[in-house]
Amino acid sequence: MRPSDAPTSTESPPTTPVESEDKALPHQQATATLTSDLSGTIDAGDYAWPFDVTPEFGGGRHPTPVDYFTGALSACLSASIGIQAEMRDVSFNTVEVNSTSAPEGGSVESIEIDITLKGVSDTDTSTIDRIVTAGERTCHIAELLRDDVDVSIDWTA
Known part of the structure; x- marks a missing residue:
């Protein structure tokens, strides 16, 4: 998932476990990409999850x-x-x-x-x-x- 695909403020990050048999593991490497709205996505292997800044900076939709x-x-x-x-x-x-x-x-x-x-x-x-x-x-x-x-x-x- 890329930042443009990150869940919007009405969507929640996935909370159920994902089967990892066919997923690439990150092997201690991750990339964070922040967009101009100060939210972003962390990519690690075949896994991705959203992040956000704190509410005082306009965030608060996703974990920091x-x-x-x-x-x-x-x-x-x-x-x-x-x-x-x-x-x-x-x-x-x-x-x-x-x-x-x-x-x-x-x-x-x-x-x-x-x-x-x-x-x-x-x-x-x-x-x-x-x-x-x-x-x-x-x-x-x-x-x-x-x-x-x-x-x-x-x-x-």
Whole structure:
């Protein structure tokens, strides 16, 4: 999808998973194209999704780059924590990661992360703490933040 094909303000970005068997994966490469209305499209492999600027600059129809960044951080952490749990033979139903950046507008100065592990197999809290800590350490997106942004992580199981 090219910027001219991006959903209009009445359309929503796709929310259902797409089968990727015949789709080209991006392999850590993406291109963002912004049009004169300050909205655009991110293309990564055969995938594309819209983005927009914040409402004070005339946007607000699609997620902003910061929204996608916090989503990428949440996805990376959930995957890393899931891998760490699997490596330790700890079963779970879901790992939910909610990342909130602050302040609400402007440059990100801090990120608060709440992690919920649901359906965790019978295990002690120190094991879960090690899983979450190792998951944060092995998340490549979290690694980008370590020296520059205050990140606070809390978890429940």
